[in-house]
Amino acid sequence: MIFCHCAVVGDREVKQAVDAGARTVSQVCRSTGAGQECGSCVFAVRRVVCEHLEQVAVMAAADPEVDVAAS
Amino acid sequence: MQPVSPRVVELLNEALTFELTVTNTYFLHARMLDNWGLPKLGKVFYALSIDEMKDADAIINRILMFEGHPNLQRLGNITVGETPEEMLALAYESEKAAVKQFNGAAQECHDLGDHGTAAVFEEYVRDEEQHAEWFEAQLEAIQRVGVQGYLAQQIDASTPPGS
Numbered sequence: 001m002i003f004c005h006c007a008v009v010g011d012r013e014v015k016q017a018v019d020a021g022a023r024t025v026s027q028v029c030r031s032t033g034a035g036q037e038c039g040s041c042v043f044a045v046r047r048v049v050c051e052h053l054e055q056v057a058v059m060a061a062a063d064p065e066v067d068v069a070a071s
Numbered sequence: 072m073q074p075v076s077p078r079v080v081e082l083l084n085e086a087l088t089f090e091l092t093v094t095n096t097y098f099l100h101a102r103m104l105d106n107w108g109l110p111k112l113g114k115v116f117y118a119l120s121i122d123e124m125k126d127a128d129a130i131i132n133r134i135l136m137f138e139g140h141p142n143l144q145r146l147g148n149i150t151v152g153e154t155p156e157e158m159l160a161l162a163y164e165s166e167k168a169a170v171k172q173f174n175g176a177a178q179e180c181h182d183l184g185d186h187g188t189a190a191v192f193e194e195y196v197r198d199e200e201q202h203a204e205w206f207e208a209q210l211e212a213i214q215r216v217g218v219q220g221y222l223a224q225q226i227d228a229s230t231p232p233g234s
């Protein structure tokens with residue numbers, strides 16, 4: 001699903017950025033290029049970042065072997 | 072003519088934002104599907120885009136009737152599916168969101184005593200329910216016949232280009 005049309009960025013890229021260590025919307029925007037032009041996608045970016053961080057936290061809680069910070 | 076409350080124009084503008092957002096989204100989906108060689112599904116998205124545009128048109132007229140200002144600048148986020156299945160799933164979700172939004176707007180209009188605008192919203196609820204139902208059926212068909220089988224039905228190799 002693409003939601004940043006200026007930089008052509010979607011949920012996949014945003015999740016990858018979070019998995020690579022980005023923890024804030026602005027970090028995700030910087031590394032993916034989303035939200036840097038017209039800015040109209042930032043709420044969509046934020047939604048995916050929040051959802052994905054939550055999922056990562058749930059997975060980490062279920063499996064203590066997985067180190068969130070290192071992933 | 073003045074609305075019973077300025078809130079009515081706000082509700083109409085919120086509905087307008089929704090209709091304009093799906094008009095654009097479905098239009099892009101239609102052309103992407105054509106480009107992927109799936110013109111039958113493309114045609115459906117095209118027709119729905121026009122339908123949603125007509126909804127937007129009617130809402131604009133109603134806002135003007137109430138001497139309000141229709142906001143054509145505001146759009147919701149345009150979420151573009153990267154596969155046909157994702158397009159159908161996104162459309163299903165957005166139609167369900169429309170049903171919820173318009174039901175709420177109809178209720179608010181009734182509470183404000185504007186039964187005319189409430190009736191307009193109720194009519195839209197039924198439209199969007201039908202749209203949601205159609206998308207749901209497509210997702211069910213994909214469950215049954217598999218995505219390959221479903222997509223094979225969306226090809227149309229019998230129409231020469233340019234016609």
Ligand code: FES
Pocket residue numbers: 003004005006007034035036037038039040041042
């Ligand atoms: S849509 Fe993302 S910056 Fe314009």
Ligand SMILES: [Fe+2]
Pocket residue numbers: 090122123126195198199
């Ligand atoms: Fe509509």
Ligand SMILES: [Fe+2]
Pocket residue numbers: 093123166169198199202
């Ligand atoms: Fe619809």
